[in-house]
Amino acid sequence: MRKLFVMxxxxxxxxxxxxxxxxxxxLPDMTGTDVKLESLLGKGPVIIDFWADYCxxxxxxxxxxxxxxEKYEELTVVMISIDAPKAQSRAKSYLKSKNFKFVTLFDxxxxxAKKMNVVNPPHSFILNxxxxxxxxxxxxxxxxEKVYESHVRKLLGLKDEVHHEEGxxxxxxxxxxxxxxx
Amino acid sequence: xxxxxxxxxxxMAVSLMGQNTLQINGMNEAEFVxxxxxxxxxxxxxxxxxxxxxxxxxxxxxxxxxxxxxYSTEQTELLQNLExxxxxxDWKDLYAGFSRDMFTVQVGTTEETFGNAIVFRSxxxxxxxxxxxVLSALMRYDGxxxxxxxxxxINSANNVNRYDLAYGVDAEYxxxxxxxxxxxxxxxxxxxxxxxxxxxxVFAGRGNLxxxxxxxxxxxxxxxxxxxxxxxxxxxxxxYANAEYLFGPIIVGGAYKRYQxxxxxxxxxxxxxxxxxxxxxxxxxxxxxxxWQARASYTLADGVYLHADYAEAWDxxxxxxxxDLYVGFDFAGATNSYALSFSHIEKVDDLFRTWQKEYYxxxxxxxxxxxxxxxxxxxxxxxxxxxxxxxxxxxxPLVQADFKVDKLGVSLGLQSWWAEFSTIMExxxxxxxxxxxxxxxxxxxxxxxxxxxxxxxxxxxxxxxVAPFEGIRAELTTRF
Numbered sequence: 001m002r003k004l005f006v007m008x009x010x011x012x013x014x015x016x017x018x019x020x021x022x023x024x025x026x027l028p029d030m031t032g033t034d035v036k037l038e039s040l041l042g043k044g045p046v047i048i049d050f051w052a053d054y055c056x057x058x059x060x061x062x063x064x065x066x067x068x069x070e071k072y073e074e075l076t077v078v079m080i081s082i083d084a085p086k087a088q089s090r091a092k093s094y095l096k097s098k099n100f101k102f103v104t105l106f107d108x109x110x111x112x113a114k115k116m117n118v119v120n121p122p123h124s125f126i127l128n129x130x131x132x133x134x135x136x137x138x139x140x141x142x143x144x145e146k147v148y149e150s151h152v153r154k155l156l157g158l159k160d161e162v163h164h165e166e167g168x169x170x171x172x173x174x175x176x177x178x179x180x181x182x
Numbered sequence: 183x184x185x186x187x188x189x190x191x192x193x194m195a196v197s198l199m200g201q202n203t204l205q206i207n208g209m210n211e212a213e214f215v216x217x218x219x220x221x222x223x224x225x226x227x228x229x230x231x232x233x234x235x236x237x238x239x240x241x242x243x244x245x246x247x248x249x250x251x252x253y254s255t256e257q258t259e260l261l262q263n264l265e266x267x268x269x270x271x272d273w274k275d276l277y278a279g280f281s282r283d284m285f286t287v288q289v290g291t292t293e294e295t296f297g298n299a300i301v302f303r304s305x306x307x308x309x310x311x312x313x314x315x316v317l318s319a320l321m322r323y324d325g326x327x328x329x330x331x332x333x334x335x336i337n338s339a340n341n342v343n344r345y346d347l348a349y350g351v352d353a354e355y356x357x358x359x360x361x362x363x364x365x366x367x368x369x370x371x372x373x374x375x376x377x378x379x380x381x382x383x384v385f386a387g388r389g390n391l392x393x394x395x396x397x398x399x400x401x402x403x404x405x406x407x408x409x410x411x412x413x414x415x416x417x418x419x420x421x422y423a424n425a426e427y428l429f430g431p432i433i434v435g436g437a438y439k440r441y442q443x444x445x446x447x448x449x450x451x452x453x454x455x456x457x458x459x460x461x462x463x464x465x466x467x468x469x470x471x472x473x474w475q476a477r478a479s480y481t482l483a484d485g486v487y488l489h490a491d492y493a494e495a496w497d498x499x500x501x502x503x504x505x506d507l508y509v510g511f512d513f514a515g516a517t518n519s520y521a522l523s524f525s526h527i528e529k530v531d532d533l534f535r536t537w538q539k540e541y542y543x544x545x546x547x548x549x550x551x552x553x554x555x556x557x558x559x560x561x562x563x564x565x566x567x568x569x570x571x572x573x574x575x576x577x578x579p580l581v582q583a584d585f586k587v588d589k590l591g592v593s594l595g596l597q598s599w600w601a602e603f604s605t606i607m608e609x610x611x612x613x614x615x616x617x618x619x620x621x622x623x624x625x626x627x628x629x630x631x632x633x634x635x636x637x638x639x640x641x642x643x644x645x646x647x648v649a650p651f652e653g654i655r656a657e658l659t660t661r662f
Contacts, residue, residue: 021205023236026324031392032362054638055645063514085299086452089424097433097479109293115234117209117661120646139643141586142555
């Protein structure tokens with residue numbers, strides 16, 4: 001039994017040093033058409049947010065994530081509902097009424113959620129354009145969106161917005177530099 | 183044998199470590215609990231460790247949970263009764279599979295749904311803490327044509343160490359742009375208390391139409407229960423339809439259901455009402471019920487929404503009836519947001535001479551007074567019941583405030599139970615506090631102290647289902 005435990009710890013420790021990739025998935029969207037992970041990659045960073053209709057913080061996160069999606073053209077925000085099939089019509093209605101700029105997918109059997117150890121929503125992952133997980137976070141509180149934005153800007157090669165504004169008066173060419181970075 | 187198999191798998195994993203295609207992730211949740219309720223076991227420790235491994239087209243996952251007796255989720259038992267027979271120390275999740283192109287094979291603990299879960303759903307019910315997952319072999323093909331075939335077993339509800347069986351196929355195909363048609367065939371073999379198998383065969387057809395602004399779903403299932411102990415033969419059927427139309431800022435929708443003899447473990451029927459309420463607490467959902475639902479939502483302006491939802495249901499003899507109402511108003515501004523809602527659920531059972539009604543206005547607000555983010559919610563539930571000739575009434579007010587001090591998340595809650603307003607001072611109060619702190623990048627420490635009634639709770643930005651509890655709880659969650 002002790003050997004097993006040691007082996008298990010070894011596996012886990014060595015596993016940690018590898019950059020984790022998002023597992024490939026194929027999940028249905030609002031219309032029932034399957035969307036694959038690879039179709040979401042390549043354009044830029046991707047925020048994947050697991051949510052449920054009963055989850056108030058998940059709904060609080062949506063306007064903030066939508067603001068990010070509208071602000072950064074290269075960013076793709078994917079909302080994955082883990083609602084049970086019987087609650088899906090409510091989740092769909094909610095999203096339709098808000099008209100957010102999201103890719104909306106459904107994982108009622110938690111096939112992807114289980115692989116990502118998603119238990120309690122909201123649970124968010126930020127991926128680079130190659131599908132590597134750069135950051136993950138459980139929960140949503142006021143200010144979390146700023147952390148997400150900071151990661152998105154890093155992935156887009158942009159300076160952090162706050163620092164940039166602070167240094168603006170000392171840097172007449174900053175806007176030009178940012179444009180070049182883009 | 184299990185240990186050897188596990189050792190082989192671990193050795194395989196270690197030998198593959200040099201390959202950059204091997205991916206491992208997992209989670210460990212350690213929990214220390216001190217209950218103040220009087221029982222024989224006040225303090226205990228539980229742990230859940232799970233990991234997933236992926237190598238090229240293979241995947242594998244396990245979850246070990248060691249827990250001491252669970253708290254009962256039954257409202258009548260609540261805090262006073264631990265259930266020693268529910269003690270569990272075991273692998274709860276064990277699955278392996280292979281996925282290439284559009285073909286997937288998976289064996290082990292399976293969560294799977296056919297259609298809208300009317301005919302078949304293998305799942306873990308977190309709300310009621312019930313495990314309806316089958317151990318199965320599952321094959322699926324996910325091209326334009328979607329095909330699934332499953333053969334599974336689940337522990338019998340009537341016989342210890344024996345299994346019920348479920349097997350069948352499901353297919354779906356887009357026959358026209360926006361229109362998908364599908365069908366399922368399932369066979370269930372359930373052990374009766376006498377140890378013989380009762381049979382249930384179910385066949386279903388469904389259609390899913392999506393024309394952009396208009397969406398509709400309809401499913402019809404029929405079947406037969408036979409070789410049962412009590413009823414020699416019984417025809418069963420289910421109809422469910424749901425449609426929604428969006429024109430401009432208004433969405434209108436409706437649903438209809440009719441179920442006869444469709445109450446079994448391996449399905450999860452859509453209930454066609456906002457609160458997902460069953461027709462009667464004394465009747466299995468799907469046994470005998472019919473109902474409709476109408477709903478509408480209106481975007482008054484950017485960030486201002488109105489939502490209304492009303493449903494009714496009844497049984498064949500109209501002895502059991504229920505209605506369900508929800509009206510909600512949401513305002514989402516740049517820094518502040520508010521949500522106001524009213525819920526009303528009423529159930530009547532003429533046969534058992536019971537009537538019950540509960541209604542509650544709820545208010546939640548996310549505001550930033552002086553730049554300090556604060557999330558607040560308040561609810562005032564009123565429950566009225568009449569059982570035969572006796573009337574009962576009580577109130578369940580709830581207030582909660584969540585805020586952050588640097589990285590420390592703080593949630594303060596107070597829930598109560600008043601028989602009447604005059605007894606406010608002598609009534610039961612459930613105060614609680616939860617602190618959440620990210621001790622490391624992937625580790626959160628959560629401390630809870632106080633009392634809670636259980637159910638779905640959202641605190642410190644996270645939602646989950648909890649059992650009724652009184653005492654102190656410390657949890658350390660680590661994701662890797």
